[in-house]
Amino acid sequence: MGIDLTIPGDPAAIRSLAEWLDPKLNNPVNDLHQRVKTTSFMSWDYWRGETATAFRETTDAIAKGIDPVDSYIADAAEVFRAYSERLRRGKEKFAEYGESAKNTWLTVVGPIIAPPIAPQQFFTKPGSPPPIQRGPNGECIVQRPPGAYEESLELYKKIANDVGTWWGDLENWVDEHIVLLMTRVEEFQKLTNAFAALQKGNYVALSFLLNRTAAQWEGNLTFFEGEAKKTQGLYESHNQRLRSGDPRIRSAAEKMSKPELRAARHALASEVGKLKVGTKIIPLVGPAIDVVSGGVEIANGGSPSTVVVGVASGVGGGVVAGAVITGTVVAAPVVVTAVAVTAASVAAAEGSRWLWEHGVSLDVREAIDSGDFGYIIR
Amino acid sequence: MSGIEMDRDSMRWVLKKTEEHADDVSSILSGFSSTADGGIASDKIAFIVRAALEAAQLSADSVQGLCDVASLAVDDQTATESDILESLNNFAGKEFD
Numbered sequence: 142m143g144i145d146l147t148i149p150g151d152p153a154a155i156r157s158l159a160e161w162l163d164p165k166l167n168n169p170v171n172d173l174h175q176r177v178k179t180t181s182f183m184s185w186d187y188w189r190g191e192t193a194t195a196f197r198e199t200t201d202a203i204a205k206g207i208d209p210v211d212s213y214i215a216d217a218a219e220v221f222r223a224y225s226e227r228l229r230r231g232k233e234k235f236a237e238y239g240e241s242a243k244n245t246w247l248t249v250v251g252p253i254i255a256p257p258i259a260p261q262q263f264f265t266k267p268g269s270p271p272p273i274q275r276g277p278n279g280e281c282i283v284q285r286p287p288g289a290y291e292e293s294l295e296l297y298k299k300i301a302n303d304v305g306t307w308w309g310d311l312e313n314w315v316d317e318h319i320v321l322l323m324t325r326v327e328e329f330q331k332l333t334n335a336f337a338a339l340q341k342g343n344y345v346a347l348s349f350l351l352n353r354t355a356a357q358w359e360g361n362l363t364f365f366e367g368e369a370k371k372t373q374g375l376y377e378s379h380n381q382r383l384r385s386g387d388p389r390i391r392s393a394a395e396k397m398s399k400p401e402l403r404a405a406r407h408a409l410a411s412e413v414g415k416l417k418v419g420t421k422i423i424p425l426v427g428p429a430i431d432v433v434s435g436g437v438e439i440a441n442g443g444s445p446s447t448v449v450v451g452v453a454s455g456v457g458g459g460v461v462a463g464a465v466i467t468g469t470v471v472a473a474p475v476v477v478t479a480v481a482v483t484a485a486s487v488a489a490a491e492g493s494r495w496l497w498e499h500g501v502s503l504d505v506r507e508a509i510d511s512g513d514f515g516y517i518i519r
Numbered sequence: 520m521s522g523i524e525m526d527r528d529s530m531r532w533v534l535k536k537t538e539e540h541a542d543d544v545s546s547i548l549s550g551f552s553s554t555a556d557g558g559i560a561s562d563k564i565a566f567i568v569r570a571a572l573e574a575a576q577l578s579a580d581s582v583q584g585l586c587d588v589a590s591l592a593v594d595d596q597t598a599t600e601s602d603i604l605e606s607l608n609n610f611a612g613k614e615f616d
Contacts, residue, residue: 149558150557150559150561151556151558154553154555155555155556155557158553158564158568161551162571165547166571172540173541173582176537176540177537177540180536180537184533186529187525187529187533188525196592199588200585203578203582207578207581210574210575210578214574224557224560228558315559315563319560322567326570329570332574332577336577339584340584357548357549365565366569369561369565370562370565372556373562376559376561377559380559413563413566422566423573
């Protein structure tokens with residue numbers, strides 16, 4: 142029981158990850174894209190004939206395939222930076238809650254604020270002081286002044302409500318920004334097509350490409366995914382405990398989202414949880430059958446996620462159908478449910494909110510919204 | 520069957536520069552390392568990072584494959600139009616528009 146003020150996550154490490162993505166990775170990817178376009182252009186001077194035309198067609202197709210990669214990486218970095226700042230600000234705010242709870246006669250043990258305990262009642266003669274209370278070692282316990290209990294109870298209720306609201310708001314934010322990025326893996330379709338076409342009947346390229354399928358970063362990424370899977374499980378149970386700790390937290394968090402969004406969210410968590418560590422999202426040769434078949438099952442109504450597909454079909458049906466039927470997007474079930482979450486989340490959001498978001502980066506907009514001007518000018 | 524009309528030295532230089540850019544991407548990718556605790560979005564962040572890394576690697580690999588085929592045309596003096604076309608004729612479809 143009580144209010145747990147823990148906010149899992151490491152803002153500094155998430156920020157470092159964002160910095161690695163952009164500019165460290167994004168700049169060379171962007172340079173590569175520009176270079177491929179330049180290569181096609183320059184080849185006009187040095188190479189003529191039918192083969193030259195085929196070369197330029199190939200080069201242009203690959204350039205189009207690479208085109209969305211740098212903006213995806215940049216957007217992911219922007220969202221991760223904003224997320225890290227949300228967590229940092231949240232941790233600071235929750236620490237203030239802990240301090241104010243201590244100063245208002247509430248007991249705070251570690252990250253937990255214990256519910257206020259009603260004062261003991263004594264019957265004494267009018268005008269005489271209450272008896273001195275002593276602790277287990279005989280120490281004198283300071284009496285709370287009149288009204289302190291009521292004040293601490295009010296603060297406790299307010300903190301429970303604010304904590305619940307903060308979590309509800311964070312979950313909505315994750316849907317609108319992080320889940321949205323998951324749905325965008327379909328942007329890599331042209332790149333997949335270009336790569337597949339390059340391999341088709343092409344023994345020169347194939348012999349080389351097959352040797353490169355085991356990339357050096359795979360081991361480190363697999364370790365990262367393994368850790369993420371472990372912590373995800375811990376945090377899901379943390380959130381359940383938090384909400385069962387005080388009903389005010391649950392109701393405040395649930396006021397922030399509709400039941401259908403919560404259902405879609407639950408289905409997405411389940412689908413992401415099914416992904417094995419090391420599962421490839423973008424296929425090198427053909428679709429990854431084991432994952433795609435799950436999507437077909439959903440489409441046929443054989444999965445609990447059907448209701449989610451129903452939600453998605455209202456807004457993103459075309460995208461969903463494309464993903465499931467063609468089977469070209471490997472992580473189809475995850476993408477389907479991610480689209481559903483995004484669709485439900487967009488339907489719930491105010492339209493105007495989506496219109497002003499271009500031009501100012503997400504982390505800076507969020508800092509402005511939170512009055513954190515120190516972040517903007519540093 | 521006809522020969523290939525090409526300024527080989529210049530084209531070799533163009534492809535070498537392009538390959539260097541692909542290598543730059545692969546080299547940065549090989550340095551990936553993170554243990555960032557993403558809190559309640561841990562698994563979603565891992566999904567997005569994988570998508571980004573795979574897409575970047577696929578970009579570098581595609582360019583490297585392209586350069587390999589083109590280098591064959593540049594360096595193999597006996598290669599003919601039809602030999603090279605066999606490797607580069609898959610990109611005329613509308614899916615690449």
